[in-house]
Amino acid sequence: MTDDGVVFAECTEIDDDTFDRFYREVLEPAFPPAELSGLEEMRAAFRLPLPGCFGMVALNDGEPIGGALGEYSASSGVLLLAYLAIRPGIRGGGLGGRLLGRALPCWREATKPVVTLAEIEDPRFHRGSEGHGDPTARVRFYERHGARVLPLPYFQPSLGAGLPRVRGMLLICLDPEQTAVPADALLRFLDEYVEQCEGPEAVRSDPEYGRLRDQLSGGPVEVPLWPLARAGEVPSATGE
Numbered sequence: 001m002t003d004d005g006v007v008f009a010e011c012t013e014i015d016d017d018t019f020d021r022f023y024r025e026v027l028e029p030a031f032p033p034a035e036l037s038g039l040e041e042m043r044a045a046f047r048l049p050l051p052g053c054f055g056m057v058a059l060n061d062g063e064p065i066g067g068a069l070g071e072y073s074a075s076s077g078v079l080l081l082a083y084l085a086i087r088p089g090i091r092g093g094g095l096g097g098r099l100l101g102r103a104l105p106c107w108r109e110a111t112k113p114v115v116t117l118a119e120i121e122d123p124r125f126h127r128g129s130e131g132h133g134d135p136t137a138r139v140r141f142y143e144r145h146g147a148r149v150l151p152l153p154y155f156q157p158s159l160g161a162g163l164p165r166v167r168g169m170l171l172i173c174l175d176p177e178q179t180a181v182p183a184d185a186l187l188r189f190l191d192e193y194v195e196q197c198e199g200p201e202a203v204r205s206d207p208e209y210g211r212l213r214d215q216l217s218g219g220p221v222e223v224p225l226w227p228l229a230r231a232g233e234v235p236s237a238t239g240e
Helices: 016-030 039-047 095-111 135-144 183-198 200-205 207-217 228-233
Strands: 006-010 053-060 063-073 078-086 115-121 169-173 180-182 222-224
Touching: 006 095, 016 039, 016 053, 016 063, 016 078, 039 053, 039 063, 053 095, 063 095, 063 183, 078 095, 078 183, 095 135, 115 135, 115 180, 115 183, 135 228, 180 183, 183 200, 183 207, 183 222, 200 207
Parallel strands: 078 115
Antiparallel strands: 006 053, 053 063, 063 078, 115 169, 180 222
């Protein structure tokens, strides 16, 4: 327990009821439906957990007030910070940084990843809201923690039937010491991600993903990382 009464626990150490409250009271208010996997899927992945899935929850007097969930792809060596969220009303108080500082070193020690990535909304295309937070503030948060952005027209694949792709997203690197990401690792990661979400046909023949894939397979062996201050220069997926 910390001096302020906050306890950090692995998702495997809490019960289903606490995890469900974390989902409903912390994750659901932080992400629009198209960006959030369903409760049963999340419970199965992070409570068991499934191979490569990691989760840490911040608790205050037994109540979930924040958490971080990560997914590691063994085939690509990419560690993805899938979700980082703080309960509404206490955002901006430093808990997000504390979660990053505790979760990422543990996950990196367990996986030895090639790179650590995250997806965030591009403020050019997503407006802030009282419920889901402020994309501009989120960019500033990750910038303070040394993140850089990949200059790619990135979109989040559809997370389920009836859910749209989420365009206007930024793919960022959470490893402050890195200046580039190996293109082959990134391509394997994205192929796996898109196939898991949308099926193998999307990898083989979807025009939008094909353009992103061609850019990676036909470009330099490393994708440079830009300062997040240049996020406004990153090309965006159009959906055409």
